[in-house]
Amino acid sequence: MSDTVATAEPGYAAARERPPAGLVGPWAWARANLFSSWWSTAITLVLVYVILRALVGFVEWAFVNAIWSVPYNAQGRPDTAVCQNAKGIGACWAIIGDKYRLILFGRYPYEEQWRPAICVLLFIGLYVVSAMRRFWRKELALIWIATLAVIGVLMWGGVFGLQEVPEDYWGGLPITLILATFGLAFAFPLSVLVALGRRSKLPAIKLLCVLYVELIRGVPLISVLFMASVMFPLFMPAGVNVDKLLRAQIAFILFAGAYLAEVVRGGLQALPKGQSEAADAMGLTYWQKTGLIILPQALRLVIPPLVNTFIGFFKDTSLVLIIGLFDLLTMGKVALSDPPWQSFSTEVYVVLAIIYICFCFAMSKYSRGLEQDLNRARRR
Amino acid sequence: MSDATADPRFAAARAAPRRRLRLSWSDPTFRAIVWQVVIVGLVAAVIGYLVHNTNQNLAARHIATGFGFLDRVAGIPIGEALVPYNPAVNTYGRALLVGVLNTLKVAVVGIVLATILGTVIGIGRLSSNWLLAKLTAFYVETLRDIPLLLQLLFWYTVLQSLPAPRQSIRVGDVFLSNRGIKIPLLELQPAHEWAALAFLVGLVGTVLWNRHAARQQEATGVRPRVWPVGLALMVALPLVVWAIFGAPLTFEVPVLRGFNFQGGGSLSPEYFALLLGLVTYTAAYIAEIVRSGIQAVPQGQWEAAGALGLRSGMVLRKVILPQALRVIVPPMTSQYLNLTKNSSLAVAIGYQDIVSIANTTLNQTGQAIEGIAVIMAVYLTISLSISLFMNWYNARIALVER
Structure with a gap:
């Protein structure tokens, strides 16, 4: 304690001698953090060598020897001979230039692709607004409903003079964002109900909720998706045909609901019992108690794990590739099925990975910052 | 109320x-x-x-319900099977069994390797070496932010773009080509079986000696050394037995014949890509669990153990690890479950696990409900078994309270 006071006072600091030159500056830092022992020195040297080799190799592949564009023949087909020659030496980014619209927006009508582009921006805007604590009010739900409605109008069209585009033509990044966002928007209320049900005193309801959560969490997402794509048509009355995208969306909601329910339950359990007892003592009904006392506190506790779960679902949307839905990853594979470009999968995968990393990294960074913020508030 | x-x-x-x-x-x-x-x-x-x-x-649609189809001849060609399988004679039931075994094959090996890699990386993140800590942090951040399916597809393409068997990359007697990895196999002889038996005997002997040492320590305060006995029983004894039988050591080396290799053991590109993807991805999560587990043990525990005069190995084994494990085991269980469930992504790269074979089955027979039920039953069984085992382990290492 006295140390910090002493250094904070300017007079003392001036009076004190400067530390020896060997203890400050970059050299001292390197000695402490890179060469503190012979063992540490060996690790540093090996790693420097490996990192330099990898970095030089990557820069040469991705930039120095890369092919940025290829000539097109009279039929408008790309001539990828240059790229074939450079294979293994340099990246062929020309495939991205040729296919980025297909990868991002799928088979959406080419002239109308500004619509999914705006939808992507709207989605990102929605995430940013939801992330700001200033907007953590009841109105946020209205913002969500309004934005999702606008996105629906933009994607489907058919009103306000917009050309109608059925779901079969949707694809790429909008599908990924739709699956993730609509999935969360519907799974979240479901999960709150299920989590409450699992902690309920009513045995039948508790049993139903436990069965639902454990069954879904015990099986892989793929089997739930398969179930949606294969068994769902059997469940419906004859003649009713539910769209593939909607079926996958329902599967996602059911799947996400079970996982989110466990996260919410964690929050409910972490809340001191006194809160609930105090609410009972005030004579509040169950729903008043839950809505006004329990949930506002419990949900606040679990926001960081909720964001982490959301990151997981964002990545999991790529699984719809297996049931043949055209999300971002599937469109990458579709782009690769074009004969001239068939052997340039690494380039496409790198770009797709960067897109996914951008979204997930932003979310995880945010979740960590939030966790520290909330912890600080609680520590006081 | x-x-x-x-x-x-x-x-x-x-x-x-x-x-x-x-x-x-x-x-x-x-x-x-x-x-x-x-x-x-x-x-x-x-x-x-x-x-x-x-x-x-x-x-x-004239689809009969029930599991009668399990007895019909499957006709699904399966590339790799742990039990003998012939598509012309074997039934759907047998094909599904092959699928279950393939799932277990990738899950069990994956769990072991992911635990090892994850622990190494997790400890690396705590290293005092700045470069190592940053590099492992970069690994964890990147791998966790890319969908597993994308990683699997990437690894699969990498393995497929390896040279053909004739130009395969050779490291010693290990061949790396687009047909997978070929490794020399030990030709099993009675000597090896006896040596394995001797090892088992040695293992039991070491455990018994360890118990004896613990009793001795409680009675006298002096603990007899365990490791020399363990070394003698578990390493020297099998070696001696092996030497008595003439120390046979011959390997079946893979040989290039025509367009492919013959002999030796092999890992298919599908299996290897799946294993590689699952292990590197799950290791990133396990690393975080290990790191937070070790960090959860207060610094004072190290210092207190040191003050008692324990050697550093003893500190780790007797003081730090038991406390860290308590934090590590529950989330580790869910990572093991995740790895097992994620192994179902095999269907995307053509490794024939249970999901892949059940999917083919339900496409061929139209038995959608039964097929999905089989998948769910298999995974629920595996999940429950892992949960039970890990809960038992967790209860064993848990803090004994009042």
């Missing part, structure tokens, strides 16, 4: 007769019953409706 009225002890203590159920909305017990009846009724109605529709649809 509703509790008081429902609690029989209170009723007995008050010596008042048990309050009769009033058919009124203001009676909590009555309300509870009504709510449950309504909700269960709704769920039952929905399920009944779906079952009714399904029956009608199945009848319309």
